[in-house]
Amino acid sequence: MSAWRLLPAVRELYSRLPETYVLEPWELVHLLFTLGYTDALADEAEVAAVVEVARADWPQWRAA
Secondary structure, three states: OHEEEEEEEEHHHHHOHHHHHHHHHHHHHHHHHOOOOOOOOOOOOOOHHHHHHHHOHHHHHHHH
């Protein structure tokens, strides 16, 4: 899965399950796959990059 498709998935996961915000990228790889956000296990480096972006702009897109 490409990073441009992972970002919306991670943002949705963070908004639906805020407790996942503290998970490490390797944990998110498995969680995204288990919950059906991805069809296959994503590359951990891609997930790490997406997590950085999602966490950087968290206050802008989270539910008020």
